[in-house]
Amino acid sequence: MKLELRFFASLREALGVSEESVTLPVAVKTIADLRAHLIERGQPWSEVLATGKVLRCALNHQMVDASTLLEDGAEVAFFPPVTGG
Amino acid sequence: MPVRIQENDFDISAEITALRKGDPRVGAVVTFLGAVRDMNDGSKVKGMTLEHYPGMTEKALEDIISQAKTRWDIYHALVIHRVGPLLPEDQIVFVAVTSAHRGEAFAACEFMMDYLKTAAPFWKKEDTPEGARWVDSRVTDDAAMARWLKKS
Numbered sequence: 334m335k336l337e338l339r340f341f342a343s344l345r346e347a348l349g350v351s352e353e354s355v356t357l358p359v360a361v362k363t364i365a366d367l368r369a370h371l372i373e374r375g376q377p378w379s380e381v382l383a384t385g386k387v388l389r390c391a392l393n394h395q396m397v398d399a400s401t402l403l404e405d406g407a408e409v410a411f412f413p414p415v416t417g418g
Numbered sequence: 419m420p421v422r423i424q425e426n427d428f429d430i431s432a433e434i435t436a437l438r439k440g441d442p443r444v445g446a447v448v449t450f451l452g453a454v455r456d457m458n459d460g461s462k463v464k465g466m467t468l469e470h471y472p473g474m475t476e477k478a479l480e481d482i483i484s485q486a487k488t489r490w491d492i493y494h495a496l497v498i499h500r501v502g503p504l505l506p507e508d509q510i511v512f513v514a515v516t517s518a519h520r521g522e523a524f525a526a527c528e529f530m531m532d533y534l535k536t537a538a539p540f541w542k543k544e545d546t547p548e549g550a551r552w553v554d555s556r557v558t559d560d561a562a563m564a565r566w567l568k569k570s
Contacts, residue, residue, distance in 0.1 A: 342469055342541035343552040394474035396537060410471060410539075414555030417468070417499060417540025418452050418511050418531060 334361070334405045341412035344388070347381045357403075364390050365399035367409065382411065389414055420495055421479040423470060425502040430512055437494050437514050444493055444516040448523035450531050456506035458553065461546040466553075468501045468510070471539035475499075478538045482530050490526040492517040497530065499540065532562040 338353045345351050361370045368388075372379045382388065390397055391410040403409065422428075430451060438444040456463050483495045498512040513530050517523040542553040 339471070341471055341539065342543070391471070391474055391539070394471075394477050396478075410474070412471070412539060413541065413552065415536065415539055416542045416553040416555050417470070417538050418535045 334359075334403060336367070336403065336406070337408045339408060339410035341410065343413050344381055344411055347377055349377070362402060363399065364392070364397060364401045364403065364409070367403060368399070368411075387414060388412070420483050420497065421476055422496075422498045423472075423475055423479075423501055424498065425500060427500070427509060428498050428512060430509075430514075433496060433498065433512065434514055437496050438516050441493060441516070443518060445518045446520040446523045447514060447516050448520065448527040449512065449514040450527055451509060452511035452531075454504050454506050454508045454510055458544060461544070461548060461551075463506060464545045464547070465503060465505045466542050466544045467503050468499075469541045469543065470499075470501050474539050479534070482533045482537065485533070486515070486526040486530050489529070490517070490522040492522055492526045495526065495530065497534070499534075499538070501540070529566050532559070532566060535559040536563040 334357045336355050336357065338355055340348055340350055357367070357370065361367055368382050372382050389412050392401055393407050430449065434447055434449065438447055454466060479497045483497065486492060486495055492515050494516045496514045500510050504510060513527055515523045515527045515530070536559050544551055544553055
């Protein structure tokens with residue numbers, strides 16, 4: 334499965350990446366799987382995406398939770414809780 | 419356009435006039451204006467930069483309007499949110515809602531702001547004397563949103 338990843342705000346700065354195309358192993362099926370897969374890259378991913386950190390995730394521009402299934406070709410974004418308004 | 423994301427400032431009087439123009443059904447207009455404060459979490463704020471997620475932001479705000487229209491008997495709704503560099507006293511966000519009577523417009527306007535605070539992908543980075551810092555989300559914003567979930 335291929336995905337377009339996007340990172341925003343403090344995550345973007347800490348990772349030094351705003352967007353990236355990835356091809357995933359078949360075992361990566363959900364948002365939680367993707368997060369674990371990225372954590373396996375080591376620093377800074379393991380710290381920025383660490384399980385204890387409160388993050389939000391969007392799949393094709395819709396806010397989703399960790400159990401949501403990924404879709405081939407989707408745009409997946411990770412970001413901190415929003416602070417607009 | 420009921421949703422606008424822009425760097426430029428806006429004129430709330432002109433926006434309100436345009437929103438209700440040509441619709442004599444409108445008996446009430448409720449608005450909210452958010453502005454940049456010069457103080458946050460005990461630090462002086464010299465300015466801030468607002469980042470957003472182009473593409474998702476517009477969809478999230480349109481979804482907020484469509485939910486408000488489903489829940490309350492309102493005619494028109496407008497959301498303007500600025501992005502980029504802003505200074506204390508600058509206008510950040512404007513929400514306006516029209517209806518026949520005030521009750522529906524008051525509720526819808528408050529709902530839209532509470533929803534925006536927790537679901538629209540904007541992030542503030544403040545410039546303080548101690549350096550630049552990303553603003554943390556507030557538990558009170560989640561609590562404000564949760565009230566609307568219980569009522570539905």
